[in-house]
Amino acid sequence: MSVPVLLAVTGAPWEADVVRRAERAPGIRVVRRCVDIADVMAAAASGQARAVLLADDLPRLTSDAVAALHARRIAVVALVDPSETGEPFGTEDRLSRMGIERILPADVSPEDLGRAITDAVESGPPMSVSHFAGGFVPTTPDLPGQPPPVFNQGSGRMIAVWGPTGAPGRTTVAIGLACELAVKGVPTLLADADVYGGTVAQQLGMLDETSGLAAAARSAASGALDMAMLAKHARQVEPHLLVLTGLSRADRWTELRPAAIESVWSTARMLAPCTVVDVGFCIETDEEISFDSLAPRRNGATVATLEEADEVVVVGTADPVGLTRLIRAIHELRSVVPSVSTRVVVNRVRPGSLGSSPSDAISEALGRYAGVEAAALLPFDQPAVDAAISHGRSLAESAKSSKLRKSLQQLATTVSKDL
Structure with a gap:
């Protein structure tokens, strides 16, 4: 036949x-x-x-x-x-x-x-690496006669920073982790993939009229993305740090299609030894029951990023509501991405609603209801965060001796051991 x-x-x-x-x-x-x-x-x-x-x-x-x-x-x-x-x-x-x-x-x-x-x-067609859309891993050799990309070619590690609704501090952690890795001399790419309202550019004092990630996704969709092109779409803010800015408006989420995003991350692995991605909170997939199964899906880029990541840093807040959301989020993440490897970070730790020993309360709750241990407990340090945001700088630049910055340094040290 x-x-x-x-x-x-x-x-x-x-x-x-x-x-x-x-x-x-x-x-x-x-x-x-x-x-x-x-x-x-x-x-x-x-x-x-x-x-x-x-x-x-x-x-x-x-x-x-x-x-x-x-x-x-x-x-x-x-x-x-x-x-x-x-x-x-x-x-x-x-x-x-x-x-x-x-x-x-x-x-x-x-x-x-x-x-x-x-x-x-x-x-048959290539095996899909995301249940939202088919994906592939391109090869991007160095271009002869062209200047080399900013970072050396290699098989880089990708870390997604994610957490539940309620503004637990995902972006603060993502920026802090990426900047501390860069300070350690690890060439790092920081990407803002929050389709609901990314603020990496604003927090680092960068003009964001053009989204670097959206531009990279367009290049990937046309098959034109390689290491040199990705480095061109990114902006160098420190000697060892590149930043792919996010969407300037939430209604532009359709520009980040899963297939293109997967190609961006594949290229990013070859551009930098470490890629840190700040992603949005929502990973619901109910939209897949819609009549047109090939229609754009707002959470597709987020889920594709979590599936592609070598590790997901899950960020929660140190209060009763924040811990409840964090525990539920860990179970939700496991159901959506069963093979996920997580590193739990609890933010804004302070005496108060969790009693005089919040660390003990956090450890007991996470161990009993989620079966995990917190990899890092970040202290509540609002003055340091305010100083960083007001100056458009990282904590490493604006609050070098703050308790929060020192905790992020320790987190980066732990993460760098796996690179």
Whole structure:
């Protein structure tokens, strides 16, 4: 039985030749010709095809579109100009970073074309690394003739900083951890991926008219993201610290699609030995029951980040309400990301609502109801935090001798042992 294929090569200089080869290719049959990716997606939604054969310059082709096709179990095969095949850092690399699994020269023989499409369908699309969308891990070698990226290439570690609703201090912890790692000489990338209201740029006194993370996600969606491009989208605030600023408005959350975000983190691992990501509180997935399962999902970027992270620093507040939220959040995180590795941090520790020995109360509650121990207890030090925010600086710059800064130093020392 022949494989039904969508053909989308409109406008390519070799369109007529490809159409003839596709019609003669054994084992496949062209069921529809499409003019752009929107036409491809509409045809794919009808269930009439099992593969898509497209041109490398198809209008509006992005990694999100490729991920959506893979989610429908549709194989994607691309054709490129024969003169460009085999060139390093060219069209084939860009398409590979989009997640396209088969790339062929446009002058491929009908027999080889039919075989490639049949093999792609039988092999199935790449395994998804996120339940929101398909993902892939691109390779990004150094560009010859170009200045090297800010940091050395390597297999970096990714740490997500997350916590429940109620402003437990996620961003303060994320900035503090990233800055202390940088002070220790660890090249670090700090990224703001909070889709509900990131404030990393404001707290560090940076203008944020343009979101570095959104720009990196756009580059990833088009297959153009590599280490040099990611370093360009980031801003260097210290010798060993780069910052990817977040969204300037919460209604721009659709710019952070899971497939593109996964590609950003994959590239970040090669750019810096450590990436610290500040993410939003919400990880609900009820939106997946909506009629259109491929529609944008606001929490998709957050869940994709937590799934990609080597470790999640879970931040809670040292009061009865904050501890209750923290314990529930730990269980919720385990249900959404079963394989998660956590490091619990309790913020704003002080005598008061938890009694005269808050450390003992915190340890007992976390051990009894969550089965974990706190990796760090951060003291309540509002003057130090106020001084840092008012000057747009980190605690390491504005309050070097504060108790909170010293606790964050200790946390960074513990984290750096795993790098």
